[in-house]
Amino acid sequence: MDWDDLRIFLAVARSESLSAAGRQLKIDPATVGRRIARLEEAMGARLFVKSPQGYALTEEGTRLLPHAEGAEGALAGATEALSAPEGLTGQIRIGAPDGCANYLLPQVLAKICDENPGLEVQIVALPRVFNLSKREADMAISVSAPTAGRLSVQKITDYHLHLAASKNYLARMGAIRSLDDLKGRRIIGYIPDMIFDKELDYLAELGTQAVPLASNSVSVQFNWVRAGAGLAIVHDFAIPTAPEVTKLLAADFSLTRAFWLIRHEDDRRSVRLNRFAEALVQGVKREVTRLEALT
DSSP: OOHHHHHHHHHHHHHSOHHHHHHHHTSOHHHHHHHHHHHHHHHTSOOEEEETTEEEEOHHHHHHHHHHHHHHHHHHHHHHHHHOOSSOOEEEEEEEOHHHHHHTHHHHHHHHHHHOTTEEEEEEEOSSOOOGGGTSOSEEEESSOOOSSSEEEEEEEEEEEEEEEEHHHHHHHOOOOSGGGGTTOOEEEOOGGGOOSGGGOHHHHHTOOOOSEEOSOHHHHHHHHHTTSOEEEEEGGGGGGOTTEEEEOTTTOOEEEEEEEEEEGGGGGOHHHHHHHHHHHHHHHHHHHHHHTTO
16 A cells, blocks of 8 residues: 555545645646545545535545554654654644634744744634544644544643623723623623534523624624623633723632643654644643733
8 A cells, every 4th residue: 555645545535625635735636536546446445435515435434544644643753753853843733712812822822933943833713613633723722622533632721701891881881799780781792503612602601691792703702892892701811901801790700611632643643743732731821820810
């Protein structure tokens, strides 16, 4: 079996498209198709089935996938072992929910890159779960720990959320001294049918479902708070970025959530990704602690 054929197999499995795999590998789609056909002939099995949605793995292809990924990881590990760079180099892509991506990762990753000038980092801030098997990212930060898939899961740290409002809003609309004072106030939160993780259903714990101002973006919600548009449950670590925003009813209502680092199981063989993951975990821990101490 030719490793190069397995590399093409992985590209098609992840992109579900001959043309997308070809763009990634810088070869034409017809060549991709011929190489897949050659691999299927060598394996004596059909690996993909074509559908209107693209190329989907057959049962045999699904069984081959972890072995191909294992070979990919072993080759990467061997290359790293021989090159043994003093600092981290190359490109690493991280998927993260936008609260973490906006208020924690920029400063954490800037420090890591300062210490490793050859490193290139990409942050993909999307309000959804990332598919690491399709290599949408090298690793992802999540607000819940997945229980299925060939994944490595590591808890990074707990973080806290509280009700918050701008000082301007409180001056206009009146102080809030108890949970009863929330009645009739305009609440800012997630679009209910776009909450992609139960850990983000903050308002259910507050006992309210009405969301007059809603967005799937934490940053949009926080900017509404800054503009004095209403109240929201916000990350404590975001509050220091906006001096005009103040925490409310800290003794009466608070939430604790956690960030988890999710990696593909085969990437545990990579010394480079292991070193980066450790720096990332320690950096996020320190930054959450530092920012929450300021609120």
